[in-house]
Amino acid sequence: MFKLFRPLAKTSLILVYLVIIAGAVVRMTGSGMGCPDWPKCFGYYIPPTEASELEWQPQRAFKEGQVIIKDESLWVATKDHIAGNTYDETYWTAYEKHDYAIFNATHTWIEYINRLLGALAGLATLFLAIASFYFWRTKKKITIISWIVVFGMLFQAWLGATVVYSVLLPSRITIHMIMALVIVALLIYLLEETSSKLAKVNGTRQINRLLWLALGLTIIQIILGTQVRQFVDNQIDVIGEQAKALWLSKPTLQFYIHRSLSILVVLFNGWIAYQIFSKKIRLTKMNWVLTLIGIEILTGIAMYYLDFPFGSQPIHLVLASLLFGLQFYLVLETQKTRTTIETL
Numbered sequence: 383m384f385k386l387f388r389p390l391a392k393t394s395l396i397l398v399y400l401v402i403i404a405g406a407v408v409r410m411t412g413s414g415m416g417c418p419d420w421p422k423c424f425g426y427y428i429p430p431t432e433a434s435e436l437e438w439q440p441q442r443a444f445k446e447g448q449v450i451i452k453d454e455s456l457w458v459a460t461k462d463h464i465a466g467n468t469y470d471e472t473y474w475t476a477y478e479k480h481d482y483a484i485f486n487a488t489h490t491w492i493e494y495i496n497r498l499l500g501a502l503a504g505l506a507t508l509f510l511a512i513a514s515f516y517f518w519r520t521k522k523k524i525t526i527i528s529w530i531v532v533f534g535m536l537f538q539a540w541l542g543a544t545v546v547y548s549v550l551l552p553s554r555i556t557i558h559m560i561m562a563l564v565i566v567a568l569l570i571y572l573l574e575e576t577s578s579k580l581a582k583v584n585g586t587r588q589i590n591r592l593l594w595l596a597l598g599l600t601i602i603q604i605i606l607g608t609q610v611r612q613f614v615d616n617q618i619d620v621i622g623e624q625a626k627a628l629w630l631s632k633p634t635l636q637f638y639i640h641r642s643l644s645i646l647v648v649l650f651n652g653w654i655a656y657q658i659f660s661k662k663i664r665l666t667k668m669n670w671v672l673t674l675i676g677i678e679i680l681t682g683i684a685m686y687y688l689d690f691p692f693g694s695q696p697i698h699l700v701l702a703s704l705l706f707g708l709q710f711y712l713v714l715e716t717q718k719t720r721t722t723i724e725t726l
Contacts (some may be wrong), residue, residue, distance in 0.1 A: 387517075390510040394531070394570040395707075397503035402562050402703050404496040406696030409611075412623075415482050416493030418449075418456060420543040424485070425449035425458065427443055433485050440467045449477065450514045456483045479547045500542065504535045507565075510572075517576075524575055527568055534565050554610040559699075563604070566707050574714040585661060590716040592654045597709045599647050604702050606640040611695070613637070620647070626689040641686075644679060651675055667712055676707040 391417045408414055424430055425448040436451045442448075444459045451457075452469075456477035463473050477483075490716035507528075514528035541558045548554050613636070630637065655668050681698040684691050 394506040406699045413489035413492040416489030586716040609636045
């Protein structure tokens, strides 16, 4: 079990990040309602590829729970039956979660892949939690946190369902994103706690505090960024997807705070890097932090000044989640270093 735990933790972390990437693609392509029901997709475990599969047809066999689109509404089969020559409404009931009834094969399969990755990530964390029983006698917190991750994934799945039922309410999408970062943090913590390497770097007490502050700034930026994205989504609904130049023509206060705070993020992380390099502390991952921040700034500039180039939004989101994970790892690494030195 011990040999399996870390590979399972790494696999879970990779899959969770793949889900974040897939979610960003879903949002970029507007595929969030590609599957209007949950957990199935139009009542199927494997979604349809043609609109004809969602039409009522005479002499066709329908299974209970199967969904059709009729009169621009979703209808759900109440029992298994073979349709007669005319439509019999006694076999069907209106879908009551929402009134969204549009089929787009591309959107459907993008959303389906997102859900499939989520299911795989859920299974990986379940296997991780089972493997964590190895640590029950020696490090109970590893087992406890591993199971917290499993329940976190279940909560995340429930949040995904509420996002669909709300027809992509922006605030629920934001909560969905924050929960994903919580799961990322817990998995990184498990990886660091089960690492066998002993840190031998000195002088990291102050760096650890600075990194905690930098992580806090990143979290604030992510929350502000999701609020800006909510505003953009509302603008798209009002003025349309083609009027990209107008999406941020009259931005909210959150946008200006988000943009201004990015300067502080650059300066503060630059100061931390200077402290690390001047003291010759072996924290080379700080180079990656600076690189991610640099690309984040560039994608943010591109979205505002170049009218949201293709792919800029999901890249911006994914980079922010990677930055969060990397900074959290550095926090744990320097904290572990300090603890190790003090213990010795």
